[in-house]
Amino acid sequence: QVQLVESGGGLVQAGGSLRLSCAVSGSLFSINVMGWYRQAPGKQRELVAGFTSGGSTNYADSVKGRFTISRDNAKNTVFLQMNNLKPEDTAVYYCSAIAVGSGQVWGQGTLVTVSS
Numbered sequence: 001q002v003q004l005v006e007s008g009g010g011l012v013q014a015g016g017s018l019r020l021s022c023a024v025s026g027s028l029f030s031i032n033v034m035g036w037y038r039q040a041p042g043k044q045r046e047l048v049a050g051f052t053s054g055g056s057t058n059y060a061d062s063v064k065g066r067f068t069i070s071r072d073n074a075k076n077t078v079f080l081q082m083n084n085l086k087p088e089d090t091a092v093y094y095c096s097a098i099a100v101g102s103g104q105v106w107g108q109g110t111l112v113t114v115s116s
Contacts, residue, residue, distance in 0.1 A: 002026040002105045004095045009110030012085055020080040020110060022095030028076060030099040036069060036080045038091035038112075045094070049080060062088075085114045 008020040020036065035050025049059045049069035057069055068081040078095060095107040 002031060002097050002099045002102055004105060004107035006095045006107040006110040009112045011113045014086055014114055014116050016085050017083045020093055022078040022107060024076045030101055031097045034078055034097045037094045037096055040091040087114045087116045090114045
């Protein structure tokens with residue numbers, strides 16, 4: 001089993017920055033891919049940034065150049081650095097992993113609110 005716990009959300013003014021963290025525990029060897037998703041009120045959950053099984057990264061067009069996904073393998077943590085935040089970035093952000101035997105696993109989410 002894989003467990004994910006997000007932290008780092010909060011309220012920030014437009015143009016500001018936040019860094020989200022996702023602490024990963026459990027059967028780390030079973031994880032194939034990881035990523036950050038978000039869900040704004042009334043909208044579907046969408047992929048924001050992720051690591052592919054080959055280790056490369058991909059980003060939603062709306063965040064390219066502003067968000068950066070990274071990881072610290074020694075600390076079993078995945079980060080999402082968010083710069084130049086916009087009101088439309090307001091959402092609950094979820095860390096997710098696809099793990100063998102577990103399917104897609106989700107954290108509890110962390111709320112990011114960007115004021116104009």
